[in-house]
Amino acid sequence: MPISNQVAVVGTGVTRFGELYDRSYLSLVHEAATAAADDAGVEVGALEAAWLGTAEPQLGALVGDSAAAVTEALGFAPRPVTRVANFCATGMEAVRAAALAVAAGEYEVVLAVGAEKMRDLAPRESLVAKTVEQSHPVIAKGRTAPGQFALVASRYLHTYGYGRDALAAVAVKNHQHATHNPKAHYRTPLTVEQVLSAPMAAEPLGLLDCTPTTDGAAAVVIASRRWAERNARQWVLIQGIGIGSYAGYYPALFRRDNDFLGFAATRAAAAAAYRQAGITDPRAQLDLVECHDCFTITEIVNTEDLGLFAAGTAAAELLAGTTTLGGELPVNVSGGLQSCGHPVGATGVRMVAEVTDQILGRAGSRQVHRARRGLAHNLGGPGAVAAVTILGAA
Amino acid sequence: MPLCTPLLDAEIALPHWRIGAGPRQIAAADPDEDAVTLAWAAGRTLLDRHTGRSVTALLFGSTSAPLTDGANAATLVSALRLDPRAVLTQEFSGGTSAGGAALAAGAALASTRPGAVLVLLADSRTSAAGGPLGSGAAAVLLDSTGDLTLRITPLGPASSPAIAYARAAGLVTANPPFTRWAAPASARIAGLGDLGAAGAWISLMTGGGQADENGLTADVDQSWRVAVTGPDHALGALRRAVPARRGAPPRLSGPPPTFRPYYSAPQHWRDGDEELALVGMRCAECDAPEFPAAPSCPVHGPAAALTPARLALSGTVFTRTRDHVFPVGGPLTMAVVDLADGARFYGQVVPGRDVAIGDPVALVLRRMPTAADAAPRYFYKITPTGGTDADQ
Numbered sequence: 001m002p003i004s005n006q007v008a009v010v011g012t013g014v015t016r017f018g019e020l021y022d023r024s025y026l027s028l029v030h031e032a033a034t035a036a037a038d039d040a041g042v043e044v045g046a047l048e049a050a051w052l053g054t055a056e057p058q059l060g061a062l063v064g065d066s067a068a069a070v071t072e073a074l075g076f077a078p079r080p081v082t083r084v085a086n087f088c089a090t091g092m093e094a095v096r097a098a099a100l101a102v103a104a105g106e107y108e109v110v111l112a113v114g115a116e117k118m119r120d121l122a123p124r125e126s127l128v129a130k131t132v133e134q135s136h137p138v139i140a141k142g143r144t145a146p147g148q149f150a151l152v153a154s155r156y157l158h159t160y161g162y163g164r165d166a167l168a169a170v171a172v173k174n175h176q177h178a179t180h181n182p183k184a185h186y187r188t189p190l191t192v193e194q195v196l197s198a199p200m201a202a203e204p205l206g207l208l209d210c211t212p213t214t215d216g217a218a219a220v221v222i223a224s225r226r227w228a229e230r231n232a233r234q235w236v237l238i239q240g241i242g243i244g245s246y247a248g249y250y251p252a253l254f255r256r257d258n259d260f261l262g263f264a265a266t267r268a269a270a271a272a273a274y275r276q277a278g279i280t281d282p283r284a285q286l287d288l289v290e291c292h293d294c295f296t297i298t299e300i301v302n303t304e305d306l307g308l309f310a311a312g313t314a315a316a317e318l319l320a321g322t323t324t325l326g327g328e329l330p331v332n333v334s335g336g337l338q339s340c341g342h343p344v345g346a347t348g349v350r351m352v353a354e355v356t357d358q359i360l361g362r363a364g365s366r367q368v369h370r371a372r373r374g375l376a377h378n379l380g381g382p383g384a385v386a387a388v389t390i391l392g393a394a
Numbered sequence: 395m396p397l398c399t400p401l402l403d404a405e406i407a408l409p410h411w412r413i414g415a416g417p418r419q420i421a422a423a424d425p426d427e428d429a430v431t432l433a434w435a436a437g438r439t440l441l442d443r444h445t446g447r448s449v450t451a452l453l454f455g456s457t458s459a460p461l462t463d464g465a466n467a468a469t470l471v472s473a474l475r476l477d478p479r480a481v482l483t484q485e486f487s488g489g490t491s492a493g494g495a496a497l498a499a500g501a502a503l504a505s506t507r508p509g510a511v512l513v514l515l516a517d518s519r520t521s522a523a524g525g526p527l528g529s530g531a532a533a534v535l536l537d538s539t540g541d542l543t544l545r546i547t548p549l550g551p552a553s554s555p556a557i558a559y560a561r562a563a564g565l566v567t568a569n570p571p572f573t574r575w576a577a578p579a580s581a582r583i584a585g586l587g588d589l590g591a592a593g594a595w596i597s598l599m600t601g602g603g604q605a606d607e608n609g610l611t612a613d614v615d616q617s618w619r620v621a622v623t624g625p626d627h628a629l630g631a632l633r634r635a636v637p638a639r640r641g642a643p644p645r646l647s648g649p650p651p652t653f654r655p656y657y658s659a660p661q662h663w664r665d666g667d668e669e670l671a672l673v674g675m676r677c678a679e680c681d682a683p684e685f686p687a688a689p690s691c692p693v694h695g696p697a698a699a700l701t702p703a704r705l706a707l708s709g710t711v712f713t714r715t716r717d718h719v720f721p722v723g724g725p726l727t728m729a730v731v732d733l734a735d736g737a738r739f740y741g742q743v744v745p746g747r748d749v750a751i752g753d754p755v756a757l758v759l760r761r762m763p764t765a766a767d768a769a770p771r772y773f774y775k776i777t778p779t780g781g782t783d784a785d786q
Contacts, residue, residue: 124721128719128721132653132655132720132721132722133653133654133655133656134656135655135656136656137655137656137657137658137661137662137762137764137771138669138762138771138772138773139669139686139773140740140741141655141741141742141762141763141773142717142720142726142728142741142742143720143728143740144717144719144720145719146717146719147715147717147719147720147728150715150717151713151714151715151728151730151740152713153715154713154714154715154751155712155713155751158713158751199718200716200718201717201718201719202715202716202717202718202719202728203715203716203717204715205715247692248688250686251684251686251688251692253730253740254684254685254686254737254738254739254740255684255692255738256682256684256736256737256738257692257693258738260712260713260730
């Protein structure tokens, strides 16, 4: 059965994002999942299956290596649980797996939860150590997460003639948005000067061009449209959900057709999701976008890859205010990864929850006026995978 | 009675940096260079002038070889894209006379064996106190078609290595200190320093030796005299000017004590030769190779006809960043390069140098970061080749 408009998001639950030293991985899974179930008005015991998105279980001492963590956190036994991982698109992959299972007709109402415990170790002992030490002994040695996106930033600025202030505008916009999001890791506004004068991470990206490393979890309850119509209080419909891939982990930075001005996997995922949703003019047909902004440049090129703006014009649209809350097409009104942080497995689920809450009109002071249809987008690895979800009012 | 053999061509390689001034100046290597990478640089330039010629032996002479079990020459065979199954290798060490011994053995081999003999002489020496003494390499191609003649004459018992040891100039340590050599210092070359096993040959090609009716000559460690004779134009073609450089090599932050990069002996055994030779793949339907090789063509899928392809070692910078996060040897410049054959390369720029988008660059063999007590691992880094030097 084609998925479009047959599967609903009927509940959302998001924990606070931040340095949650007092919280365990399992307690975050528990909080997000029970909040989503409460929101859906369904007992956890009525959920038929669960998908867990956790990208790097070793950052949390292997907890999350299997979705048995959901069983432990929720007393879910003996029901089926599955862990998925797809680089930084892990969270949306969990939503997609759950939605496809419902669309297939096997289940009526299931759980998708994403969680990541990134701060139990310092970044240098966890994520950086992973990149530096566990990576291939020689190929791409010296690659870091900011370094990989900095290659795109350098090429983008060089090709289109923008300066670092265009990048900084993403951080300023998203931090301003996050002042309205009580669950964001950072909720303090920034100035362009602060972003430009921050210590350099990987030229041209400074520290404030980068997402922090963050603990957090998010969950959504996914149900069939039939179940939603009978049982749900409020719901939105999944109009399209697509994943695209490109090259592979190391090859993504070596392949000849990589223009370093965007990500082919995003273009492929968007094409699939737009086809399912019947979207032909995304700029006109979408009311808001939550897209991957692990680094400031990522948001700029993603909004071009998603077809919202022509190549080379996203930075100009950003500087003109098009993507600011209140503008023509607000992008990352939650604060994005820039301000919410990026607990990897949780991020894609958080984005789906944000767009759901916006369409349901319950996003508080960051509510986008008359939001009827929105897009959530996750990017993984060096552009190796990307996921796009289109959500619309029922 | 001198040992004589036809000589086809020769080359030298000197590191980028110079420490000090005047005759006391020395050529100083980057922290990721060693005798193997310097020998590669000389050998690569030399072999590029003689593509298609069959090399049947590679002899390596050095007092600062990074490994002691013969793996240096094997590394060089793979990195110089020679056939490991067809090239006899031998290593010479133990003292600066290793340079003469390698040449003598090469001359003997060249006279008894078809194909060319490649003799690589390289050193990157430090004093017992750890200070650099000089770094450089020479590559000599011995082949029956050469119109020059190499003559190697022993200088007799009065100047044997034993005498030199008796006047020992102190302990010389290899870098890193896998081995320690109680060897005498070799003769200094003005402006370049003590170049060890490579010293005599670099002296011969840079004018430090004599040039008279006997051709170009130089003495090795008071134990051998090497001389090249032949037509004037061919002798002239061997002469090299020493490029003047300034500045000391960068001092890099070393790996943290806890640095334990992924290492797998099976992976090294399986992929090491192709990494050293920088072998990617070529799809029969595509117009350029791809690196790293994969089981399928990214465009034409798993049914595509794929063959191994050696990547070009020069190109232009497509994009770059200077990364302050990578905790070993940083800050590092990382760059993506459009290679001359259409393939792409992504990797580190050599220490202390920088590149901009559009700059011409070359790929050179360097050491990659390993754990402090682990054997060296070699791969390619990016170095600028344009006239304007974006040194930092």
